[in-house]
Amino acid sequence: MTLIKTVESNVLAADPDWWRGAVIYQIYPRSFQDSDGDGVGDLRGIARRLPHIASLGADAVWISPFFTSPMKDYGYDVSDYCDVDPMFGTLADFDALVAQAHGLGLRVMIDLVLSHTSNQHPWFMESRKSRVNPKADWYVWADPKGDGTPPNNWLSIFGGPAWKWDGRREQYYLHNFLTSQPDLNFHEPAVQDALLDVARFWLERGVDGFRLDTINFYFADKYLRDNPRLPRELRNDSIAPGVNPYNHQLHMFDKNQPENLEFLKKFRAVLDPYGAAAVGEVGDAQFGLEIMAEYTSGGDKVQMCYPFEMLQPKLLTAQGLADVFARLHAAAPGAWPCWSYSNHDTVRHVTRWHLSHEAAKTYATLLQCLRGSVCLYQGEELGLPEAELAFEDLHDPYGIEFWPEFKGRDGCRTPMVWESDNRSGGFSTGEPWLPVTGSHLGLSVEAQEDDPDSMLNHYRAVIALRRAHPVLRHGSTEAMKAAGPLVQFLRAGEETVFCAFNLGDGTVEAMLPGGCWAPLGQEIGAATPQADNRVSLGPWQVCLAKRI
Structure with missing residues (x-):
């Protein structure tokens, strides 16, 4: 029942609104398909499996980071924005992937991590040399308090203070994530210009848009004011329930700054000549919908934002959905969301919400009927549950830090299963970087392909219904x-x-x-x-x- 879209040429029809109501399939490249037997997925592997994505009826793919990286946070710590990490292939492999995707009628979006870099990025290596070099102000540096402690009370999402002491400069640098992921200083115009040049580099290579990681973290308060405490009754422990003190603060000053709006306008001005689109990840459990409304309003910032309202541990109920849309309408009726149930950072929704086969199908249909665009995470179309992994199998630094109360993100990052009679599920001829669990093998693409009642063919049917009725895409x-x-x-x-x-x-x-x-x-x-x-x-x- 494989129905592959085709187009007459390798050039997709020019449509500046292609993103509106699009179905975007997220690929986590380490785990999609390995082409060389090293146990890690790569760009050639992605290219090989693009027909599967086209058969779903998707409009675009979003590829998580494949840039040069020391892989402390598995690609979200970039050391070269304009090259491919050798484990994933080469720029030539990327160019071939884009050409093949376009030939199948699929647009290509890539994941840009602009709020921070790796501490091995040449920019940071120069910045930390002294306080007076050309890139001295490219990162958020601050003097200690008089007693030597960090300049304020900001916390890292990965645990502990958001500040790391550097003995060379005798200053702290900001890291909202790992200590090896220093935050760029967006108050420095040269930083903005350099990042806009990164976007141009990939647009010139034919990409159709970007998923912007942690879009609301770009600017920090220039006065470095303390965050206020957040009362317990208002806390949202959706990332690591009960174990992460990050959720004890109202993050008023370390993110969500008003200066971000002007940068997003600059970014949009880069996109428009290419007919490209951007979807921003809004990492804020309290005000995500309101921030999304602000960032997508006016037609001069990003086209879409990716809020967390449907990525929560709590089941999305009928009343919960109605409340989300009421909030969204109150914030800005014209705001454009990009909805998702699962991604590379959350427990897969079939497990998170304890869904039966029929319940999962109903939620899949619901997603395709909502106003907004849609992101599907690889394996979602198979109904994959979260993989149960042992501590010794973990790679995710977040999971290792908060184990066992929180088991991390590796359970949703295990390899895609293509075949059932294969120890690695057809993902690799070598030992996969994360184990393939037995519960996944029976749900492989091969096992579901010819079953009319399968989750895979249900996703194909509901996406086809969405395409047949454009009002479901943009009404x-x-x-x-x-x-x-x-x-x-x-x-x-x-x-x-x-x-x-x-x-x-x-x-x-x-x-x-x-x-x-x-x-x-x-x-x-x-x-x-x-x-x-x-x-x-x-x-x-x-x-x-x-x-x-």
Whole structure:
């Protein structure tokens, strides 16, 4: 049942709004496909498997970092923004990947980590030499307090203070993440110019856009003021429940600074001549939707943002979804989200939300019916659960730091499973960098390909439904309401589509608005409305209908 999109040439149609409502497939390159047997995925491996992504009906791929890196944070610590780490291949391999993706009708987005670099980046190596060299102000340096302690109370997401002492400069440098990931100083114009040049480098190589890591961390408060404490009742422990003191502060000054808006305008000005798009990751559990609204408003900053509201440990309920859309509408009706249930940093949602096979299908359908763009994480289309790993298997520094209360991010980063009768799931001819668990092998692409009831073919069907009805991609959302496990809403635009979802194990009744409706989605088991516009929804059933 592999349905591969094709286009007439290797040049995709020029469409500045291609991103609006797009389905973007995230690839974690270490774990997608190994082409040379070293146990680590690479660019040639990605190119080999692009037809699978095209068969889903996706519009674009987002490739997590493959740049030169010491791999302390597995690619999110960049030491050269304009080259490929040898473990992933070469620039020529990347160029070939882009050409093949375009030939399959897939756009290519790459992950830019601009808020910080590796401490092995030449910029930082020069900056730390002295206080008076050409790059002395390229990173956030600060003098200690009189007693030698850090300049303020800011904390690192990876645990402990966000400041590291450097004996050469006799100053502290800021690191919001690992100590080996110093934060760039965006108050320095030369830093902004250098990073915009990085974007131009990849746009000239044919990329169609960027996923911007930690987009709200670019600027720190220039006065380095202390963050206020956050009352316990307001804390959100979504990253590492109960173990990370980072969540004890209201992060008023170490991120989310107003100066960021002007930089995003500069970044957008670089994108527009290329018809490229950007989706920013908003790392803020308290104000993510409001920041997203600010960053995507006005048509002169980034096109989309990637909030965390659907990446939480708590199950996304009918009322929870209605609350998210109410907040989003109140913040800015025109803001454009990019929704996701899973990614390389979170426990896979099938495990996180304890979903049955049918429940996972219903949530997949829901995602494709929401206003906004969509990110799918590799293996999500297979219904992969989180992999259970032993401590000795871990690579993730975050998981190692907070084990065993938090087991880290490696459980969602294990290799993609292509085949069932293969110890590595067809990922590699060598020993995979992370083990492939037995529970995943039975869910391989090979095992699901010809099963009409499989999760894989369900994802293909609901993405095809989204493509067949453009109102699901970019129409407005109206009349969203929740009652118990039932959530329903209208998508309005070129046509009007009614959407209702039973997010529970019982039977519920829904009522369509007045008028005549034609049922949609029979191929995915959607319920058919009765003549009086009532519809009965069984456990985890949906109703989709088009006004006629």
